[in-house]
Amino acid sequence: MLRYIKLYWHFFKLRVQIMMEYRLDFIIGILSVLFIQGAGLFFVNIVFKQIQTIRGWSFDEVVFIYAVACCGRAIHHIFFDSLWVFGRDYIRNGGFDRMLVRPAPAFFQLIAERVQQDGVGQLLIGIWLLSYAAPTIGVEWTFVSMTVLIILILSSSMVFIGIHVFTCSLSFWMTDSMPVQWSVHEMSDFARYPLVIYNRVIQSLMTWIIPYGFTAFYPAAYFLRPETYLKMGWITPIIGFGCCLIGAYVWRKGVRNFTGTGS
C-alpha cells in the first residue's frame, strides 16, 4: 500500500511540473469549469427571481444540492480523468499491453498517469457554495454534521467513479467506449435538481438503474428533508461502494478477456 502511495506521489509531482510548464492552460482550465458552474447557477438564480420554490424546494436548497454535486464530481474529475481516454489512448494503440507487463496493477497505472487540474476549480466552487448555502438553510456545522457531509460527498464521487469505471471497461470489448461513457455521464445532470421535478420513470432510473441521484440529490436531501430522505441518505455510501464493486468486477472481467488489438 505504502509503495503505491509513494508511487502515486511521484506521478503526482510529475503532473504538477507539467502543469507549471503550461501556466496559461492551467488558468484557462480552472476558469472554464468555474464559468460553466457559475453559468448553471446564474440560470437557476434567474429562474428563482420569478418563482419562490420549485415543487417546494427553495433557491438555497437547490444551491445546496448543486454544491454537493460539484464536490463529488470534482473529486472524480481531478483523480480519475484518464478513464475518459482509456479506449482511445491505451486500448486502440496497444498502450495497455505495455501496462500489463509492468509490476503494478494496470488500473493503478492508468489512474496515476493523470491528474486533472481543471477539476480544482469545481472543487473550490463546490466548497464555496456549501459554505454559502448551509447557514441559510439551517444546517449547523458541528463535528458530526461535517463528518457526515464529507462521507456523503466521498460516496457521491464513488458513484461517479464506479459508473465511469463500468462504462470505461466496455472499451475492452468495443475498443473505444467513449460515446457510451459520455452519454451515461451526461445523465448526471439530472441529479443537480430535486429529483421530484421529474416523472416517475426518470426518478427511478436515476435512483436504481444509473444511480446518479445519489451523487447530489439524496445526500443533500438528507440534510434538507431528513423526515423523508433519512434512509436515502444512509444508503448513499452503500450505493457508492456498490457502484465501485460493480465497476471493479467489470474491469477485472475485461482485463481477463483482453486480447489486444494487434497494433
Added chain:
Amino acid sequence: MVKKYLMLAKSSIHLDIAYPAWYWSHLIVTFSKLVLMVSFWSAVFDGKQLINGWDLSSLITYTVLSMLLNEYVNGASWELSNLIRTGQISVELLRPYDLHFRLMAQDVGATISNMMRTAVPLVLFMAFVYHLQFPVTILAGILFLWTVMVAIVLGNLIDLIIGTMAFWLENMWGLRVFKAALFLFFNGALIPLNMFPDWLQYLCMWTPFPSLVYTPVGIFTGRIVGEPMWIACFIQLLWVVVIFIVLRLVWRVALRKVTVFGG
C-alpha cells in the same frame, strides 16, 4: 471554384454516417437534455399562466429549438487545433484550397447531415409529445430557416478562431469548455435572453452570441417581431463580416509563428 468545397462537404456527410456509436450517444444525450429542460420548466410553471411574458407552451418550443440549434453553431476548431498541434498544418497550407473554407465546408456538410438525422427526428418527436408551436407567421418561418443558416456560418467562424488558439495553447479542452459555456449562456440556449436582468441583456447585445440562437428562435416564437426582427437579421450578417475579418487577422499573426518555427 465552389465545386471543390461542395465535394468536401459531401465527403464529410459520409464520414458523419460512418460512426454509428457517436450518432446514437449524441441522440440519447440530446434527447435526455431536452427532457431535462422541459421537465424543469414544467415544474417551474406548475400551474402558473405566464412567467416574464412566456407561457409554458411557447417556452417549451423555445427551449427545444434553441437547445438543438446550440448543438450546431460550432465548427471545426477540433480539426484545426489538431492540424496545428501535429504540425500537419504546414502541409495543409500548401494544398490548393483555402484551409478555412475547406474546414467550414466539411463542417457544414456534417452539420446538415447530422441535423437531418438527429434534430429533425427529435423535433418531430417532441412536437408530438409536447405539442410544440408552429412559427408565429409564415414570414417568421422563412426567416427562421435563413437565420439558422447564417447562425451556422457565424458559429463556424467563431469556432475557427478558437481552433487557431492552438498555436499558443495546449489545453484546448479547457478553452472549448469555456466557449461552450459562454455560448450556452449568452446565446440564449439555456434561458431566453429577455429573462435576463436589463444590464446583462444590454451587455449581450454587444456580443455576437445572441445572433447564434436567440435571433432565429426568437423570430420563430414571435419574441422578435416587426422592425427589431429586420434589425436582428442585419446585425447577424454584420457579425459574420466582423468575425470573418477578425479570423483572418488572427490567422495572419498566427502564421508568422509557423515561419518562425520553420514549419
